[in-house]
Amino acid sequence: MSLIVTGSIGIDTVETPTGKADQALGGSSIYFCAAASYFGDVRLVGAVGEDFPPDYIQEFKHFGVDTAGLEVRKGSKTFRWHGKYHENMNKRDTISVDLNVLIEALPPVPAAYQDSAYIFLAVTAPDNQLALLEQFPKRKLVVADTIDFYINTQRDALEKVLKAVDGLIINDEEATLLTGKTDAVRAADALLAMGPKFVVVKKGEHGAVLNHRHGTVSLPAMPSRKVIDPTGAGDSFAGGFMGYLSSTNASADDFAALKRALAHGTVVASYTIEDFSVGRLKKLTQAELDQRFAEYKAMLSIA
Amino acid sequence: MSLIVTGSIGIDTVETPTGKADQALGGSSIYFCAAASYFGDVRLVGAVGEDFPPDYIQEFKHFGVDTAGLEVRKGSKTFRWHGKYHENMNKRDTISVDLNVLIEALPPVPAAYQDSAYIFLAVTAPDNQLALLEQFPKRKLVVADTIDFYINTQRDALEKVLKAVDGLIINDEEATLLTGKTDAVRAADALLAMGPKFVVVKKGEHGAVLNHRHGTVSLPAMPSRKVIDPTGAGDSFAGGFMGYLSSTNASADDFAALKRALAHGTVVASYTIEDFSVGRLKKLTQAELDQRFAEYKAMLSIA
Numbered sequence: 001m002s003l004i005v006t007g008s009i010g011i012d013t014v015e016t017p018t019g020k021a022d023q024a025l026g027g028s029s030i031y032f033c034a035a036a037s038y039f040g041d042v043r044l045v046g047a048v049g050e051d052f053p054p055d056y057i058q059e060f061k062h063f064g065v066d067t068a069g070l071e072v073r074k075g076s077k078t079f080r081w082h083g084k085y086h087e088n089m090n091k092r093d094t095i096s097v098d099l100n101v102l103i104e105a106l107p108p109v110p111a112a113y114q115d116s117a118y119i120f121l122a123v124t125a126p127d128n129q130l131a132l133l134e135q136f137p138k139r140k141l142v143v144a145d146t147i148d149f150y151i152n153t154q155r156d157a158l159e160k161v162l163k164a165v166d167g168l169i170i171n172d173e174e175a176t177l178l179t180g181k182t183d184a185v186r187a188a189d190a191l192l193a194m195g196p197k198f199v200v201v202k203k204g205e206h207g208a209v210l211n212h213r214h215g216t217v218s219l220p221a222m223p224s225r226k227v228i229d230p231t232g233a234g235d236s237f238a239g240g241f242m243g244y245l246s247s248t249n250a251s252a253d254d255f256a257a258l259k260r261a262l263a264h265g266t267v268v269a270s271y272t273i274e275d276f277s278v279g280r281l282k283k284l285t286q287a288e289l290d291q292r293f294a295e296y297k298a299m300l301s302i303a
Numbered sequence: 304m305s306l307i308v309t310g311s312i313g314i315d316t317v318e319t320p321t322g323k324a325d326q327a328l329g330g331s332s333i334y335f336c337a338a339a340s341y342f343g344d345v346r347l348v349g350a351v352g353e354d355f356p357p358d359y360i361q362e363f364k365h366f367g368v369d370t371a372g373l374e375v376r377k378g379s380k381t382f383r384w385h386g387k388y389h390e391n392m393n394k395r396d397t398i399s400v401d402l403n404v405l406i407e408a409l410p411p412v413p414a415a416y417q418d419s420a421y422i423f424l425a426v427t428a429p430d431n432q433l434a435l436l437e438q439f440p441k442r443k444l445v446v447a448d449t450i451d452f453y454i455n456t457q458r459d460a461l462e463k464v465l466k467a468v469d470g471l472i473i474n475d476e477e478a479t480l481l482t483g484k485t486d487a488v489r490a491a492d493a494l495l496a497m498g499p500k501f502v503v504v505k506k507g508e509h510g511a512v513l514n515h516r517h518g519t520v521s522l523p524a525m526p527s528r529k530v531i532d533p534t535g536a537g538d539s540f541a542g543g544f545m546g547y548l549s550s551t552n553a554s555a556d557d558f559a560a561l562k563r564a565l566a567h568g569t570v571v572a573s574y575t576i577e578d579f580s581v582g583r584l585k586k587l588t589q590a591e592l593d594q595r596f597a598e599y600k601a602m603l604s605i606a
Contacts, residue, residue: 182391220522221521223519224488303559
């Protein structure tokens with residue numbers, strides 16, 4: 001069924017111990033869309049400024065993304081982020097960030113998108129997430145992400161989001177910040193008690209934990225020897241996760257489907273980190289993805 | 304086939320955020336033996352002082368351990384450790400440590416043990432590990448563990464150990480210290496290049512990575528909501544790992560068997576942390592262990 005992401009579109013400068021990408025295509029949307037595209041069609045709602053390179057719109061089109069909801073706003077500037085990763089790639093510092101169009105009015109949702117059933121509310125202000133949510137009256141499964149800034153400054157609104165969505169995908173540090181629980185399993189328990197039907201806590205190189213009333217699953221990351229840039233791993237994880245659920249018309253009550261979605265998200269994200277921006281995903285074939293998914297399943301199969 | 308552990312036997316005082324154990328039975332051997340006992344017989348080589356409580360020898364016997372190699376040395380004192388865990392249980396501080404008998408002469412290996420085939424050289428000085436190794440001429444599969452102290456102070460001897468053993472089981476921080484690689488997979492690659500046929504890097508709540516020329520496997524920990532005391536988790540992991548290999552007469556070339564051993568070690572260790580000392584393992588039934596192993600397999604099965 002129809003899948004949509006409402007997220008940021010940005011221009012990123014990223015420094016890692018292995019190299020640097022200067023003014024590359026970034027933001028949650030492109031990573032989400034690129035990953036989700038392997039499972040079916042994906043729609044995009046987001047805004048950029050008039051400085052946004054037309055070539056980068058072509059990158060969305062490369063992945064078959066429906067860009068009717070991509071607004072190029074006159075007089076505005078695109079979101080820009082400059083980050084630098086530490087030696088172990090687990091931590092990064094923000095060198096500079098210019099929110100620009102992200103703090104202006106929300107982009108309009110095209111009328112043709114109102115029948116969207118699978119909704120991913122990527123990181124933005126919780127009130128905006130709630131406002132966007134209302135624009136999809138036929139929503140079947142809604143998942144949100146958030147970050148430390150909103151946990152620290154807009155907690156009340158965020159708690160409303162948690163009651164309004166089916167699922168939350170969040171990284172481990174943010175799960176701890178939101179719950180005070182220092183391990184992923186107990187943080188996921190506390191988050192589940194805040195409203196959603198399921199919670200995914202992402203642990204980077206250590207994998208992810210899915211928590212649901214029907215059970216708790218911990219899956220490892222795919223072992224990787226080629227980590228070029230971790231940026232976007234979480235967003236492409238979400239894209240693979242939601243793409244799989246949408247492609248199978250799964251409900252938030254279907255624990256087995258959520259577990260399979262966790263595995264698909266994990267595997268597609270393992271490609272994202274192999275290059276800057278969506279460099280690796282642009283070259284990724286369906287056969288390669290299927291092959292690595294088979295390897296991942298085999299790795300986890302205990303005879 | 305016959306399994307033996309050469310390791311420490313101690314009296315531990317452990318403080319965690321949930322409580323305290325005062326002068327409890329500790330040391331690598333009891334955790335290893337308790338876990339290994341679910342897979343078959345296990346022999347012990349180790350020394351204690353004359354202060355060692357006879358009740359604690361009975362605890363080894365409770366697990367069916369062959370204690371012919373347990374020397375109670377007149378005029379010596381037992382190894383003692385006092386540790387305190389941080390709030391998140393991932394880190395601990397050593398409040399005090401008295402090596403005592405551990406820095407005296409090695410305990411003699413009984414003649415009846417010389418046919419031992421599966422050997423676990425728990426943490427001790429690398430030269431001692433090499434000396435012990437030589438006393439098992441019929442060894443089939445030898446695995447060693449080590450800690451930061453020996454990495455920092457006796458690296459040359461440790462490198463000889465790595466060339467002499469079939470496998471190394473080591474935690475992630477120590478793997479990084481030994482190799483300079485900050486992630487488990489690349490640290491395991493570097494360790495494999497130092498001599499052993501396989502390497503297991505333990506990551507605590509994040510699971511473990513097995514590296515072998517036939518492949519790399521990352522498995523998660525069993526999700527746990529009842530962490531009372533993490534002490535001994537790594538040693539009981541090793542006990543389950545080696546116990547399984549010994550019970551199936553597996554070789555270090557059998558990658559599939561090593562993967563199953565990784566799973567068995569993971570599951571038995573998930574019980575160790577549920578109480579202080581070997582409190583939980585003493586109550587653990589084979590049926591409970593089998594049940595959790597089945598749950599672990601099911602959790603990792605991606606349909």
